[in-house]
Amino acid sequence: MTLTPNTALSRPRPEARPEPARGEGDEVLPWWRDAVFYQIYIRSFSDGNGDGVGDLAGIRARLPYLADLGVDALWITPFYPSPMADHGYDVADPRDVEPVFGDLAEFDAMLAEAHALGIRVTVDLVPNHSSHDHEWFQAAMTAAPGSPERARYLFRDGRGPDGAEPPNNWPSVFGGPAWTRVPDGQWYLHIFAPEQPDLNFANPEVVADLEETMRFWLDRGVDGFRIDVAHGMAKPEGLPDMVPMDDTGLLDDHGPGDHRFDQDGVHVVHRRIRAVLDQYPGTMAVGEVWVSDDERLAQYLREDELQLAFNFKLLTAEWTPEGLRDAITHSLAAVAGTPAPACWVLSNHDRPRHVTRYGDGELGTRRARAAALLQLALPGAAYLYNGDELGMPDVDLPDAVLQDPIWFRSGGAERGRDACRIPVPWSGTEPSYGFSTRPDTWLPMPEGWGPLTAAAQRDDDGSMLSLYRRALALRRSSSGFSGEDVQWLQAPDRCVAFRRPGGLVCLVNLSGAEVPLPEGRVLLASGPVDGGTVPADTAVWLQA
Known part of the structure; x- marks a missing residue:
């Protein structure tokens, strides 16, 4: 079956922040409720000055690519002055730019050009700790x-x-x-590295300084923040011992016995953050909230707290019908009684990329294509990690090049997160594939990535990049994606299927065999459905 052609909608070209979207009857709808955000891990996105490290000039040069991809907003990881003990999450000055990434003038130019393309820009806020160089x-x-x-x-x-x-x-x-x-x-x-001392949020001076940092960037025109460790900051009175743990795991939720995170006082901080945002209409914050309980997550999404919170259930779900359906059900349940929509994540800079999680190679790529359509069919906001749209896998790096503090702090027992932070390949057939003008990059890029580059995929209708471009264009233009609920549908055994109120039907085949193609007009499929069947590990969008 031939897929229905589609084209991207034209974008607004304002001089400052893009205007809020308007719904029926001129009702103002918050732009972030169904936005597709694109996470830029700045060190690994694009190198504009040839030193092997990504920077603001690199982002600025790639803005036309991001507009063509069809994303609504960016989340840029920390670019502030830092000794880089944790690659920028150890902030020495939250109101300036680290010279390796550029300067404030370069940031302002990038922000203005992004807004001119209709792309909003959010930046990382790192409140829990500072650098030891602060x-x-x-x-x-x-x-x-x-x-x-x-x-x-x-x-x-x-x-x-x-x-x-x-x-x-x-x-x-x-x-x-x-x-x-x-x-x-x-x-x-220091809940993280010794170079990242925790701040005391019981101290009014600390809270006031956070508010000053927010206003500094909001006054420059940013559209919001991603809040690092948003379930941290508050500590219990007296700092009592916690339930002993042999293996802490990176931000895993260990429940009420873990006194480091999710203390009641953290909500006082979030109300202060929200009060600042409310002074800048059209701005928002999303929290990195690693809590697994639906009711606890919902507390961060009360009307005077965060507008969005990452729900990591889809990221951590197994590639099974039970795992995916459970992740979706709980994610929707967590926001059901709040003003917030769901917020879907498949990969980020802290976890293995989903191509690798799902099996690597051809199998992992096929499943990642299906997962992309699943994620983008769901109601709410979606976050993509740079390279998702190219099908980037993790890279098995030699010990000698590892840089993550987890590797060093664990004495080599844990390899850390470097494998999912490899620079993005843009063009060419040899490292650094257009990421930089030099072949050696801050983390080495492997041989054989020529077919993975954005240039190689751009004009290939069957590529991962083309799939994402079509999916994002459809998500923006089709009325089938309206409504914030899903209705589960009866489906062949070992399949997941649901319908959105606007009429979009999404089916994902996890059965290991072909299943009949449901009735309806095919909008997009992650694999071939011409023969009237849906192959294994394939997703399809239909208009009911």
């Missing part, structure tokens, strides 16, 4: 115990007769204890 922490290290300088962080005396034991048993997410001792004998808390 001027506040440098002042705290030279100040006395009990001083105002130390009160901005979580300094404590140690346990035991001489204070030589950490103040509590909390582990670091990156391995080892969450405490480091300073020369005068006190300890400071």
Whole structure:
């Protein structure tokens, strides 16, 4: 069956922020409710100055590609001054640009050009901790115990007769204890690396500084924030011991016994964040909230807190009908009693890419194509990770080039996240495939990626890139995607099928064999459906 041709809608070309979308009767609809966001891991997206590291100039040069792809908004990972102990998530100054990435003038130019193309721009907010190079922490290290300088962080005396034991048993997410001792004998808390001391959000000065950072970027015209570790920040009174854990796992939800995250006080912080956003109409925040319980996640989405929260159930789901349906059911249930829509993620810079999770090679790619249509058929917002649209897999890197602090903090027991952070291939047949003018990049790119490049896929109707472009164009132009619910449909055994209120039907075949193609007009399929059947590991969109 020949797929129905489709074309992308034209985009607004405003001078500043794009205007909010309008619904029937001129009802103003928040633009982010069904937006497709594109995550740019800045070090790995595009290198504009030839040093082997991605930067703001690289993003600016690729904006026409992103407009052609059809995304609505960007999320750019931290580009602030940083010693790069955690590749930018250790922020030394949240109101400036790290020189390796450019400067404020380059950021402003990129933002203006993105807005001119109708693409909104959101940036990372990293409130839970600062860099150990931040001027506040440098002042705290030279100040006395009990001083105002130390009160901005979580300094404590140690346990035991001489204070030589950490103040509590909390582990670091990156391995080892969450405490480091300073020369005068006190300890400071760092849920992540020692170079990332946790800030004390019981201190009004800390909250006020976060608000100042938000206004700095909002005044420049950004459209919102992705909030790093949005379930962190608040710590329980007295910092008591937690349930002992041998394996912390990267931001896994260990429930109420884990005192490092999801404390009630974090919602006070989010109400302060929301109050600032409400002073800038049309702006939003999405939280990285690693909680698995639907009711706990919903608390972050109350009307005076976050507009969106990542629900990672789809990202962590097994490629089975039960796993996918359960992820969708719980994700929709979590937002059902809130003002927020669902927010779908398949990959990001912290987890293995879904091509690799689903089996790697041809199998993983086929399943990733189907997963793309599943994700984009669901109601709510969707986040793509740079390279998803090219079918990028993880890369098995040699030990000598690994850079993630998890690798070092775990003593080599955990390889960390470098495998999913390889630079994006743009063109050519040899590294660095147009990512940079030099062949050696901050993480090495493998041989054999020529067919994976954006240039190689651009004019190939069967490529992953072409699939994403068609899917995003249809999502924007077809009335079938209207409504924020799904109706589950009866489907062949080991298949998942649902209908949106607007009439879109999505079927994913996980049975391992061909199944009959349902009735309806085929809008798009992740594999061939010409013969009236849907192959294994294939998804299809139909208009009922």
